[in-house]
Amino acid sequence: MKIRLNTDEEVVKSVKDGLKRTGGYCPCRLERTEENKCMCEEFKAQIKDPDFEGYCHCLLYYKEK
Secondary structure: OEEEEOOOHHHHHHHHHHHHHHOOEOOOOOOOOHHHEOOOHHHHHHHHOOOOOEEOOOOOEEEEO
């Protein structure tokens, strides 16, 4: 298993700018809760799933099997 940044540098820059603007909360979500702080709880759960491969909600990270 490997976690990497999206290969699209424009997406990475956009999401990182959004994270700075929101104080570390996922810029793709409306609620500012601890569950939505990057790296979000949803993606942490997906990381633990051995069958999951794909992007986190905001497309910043990618989990490879």
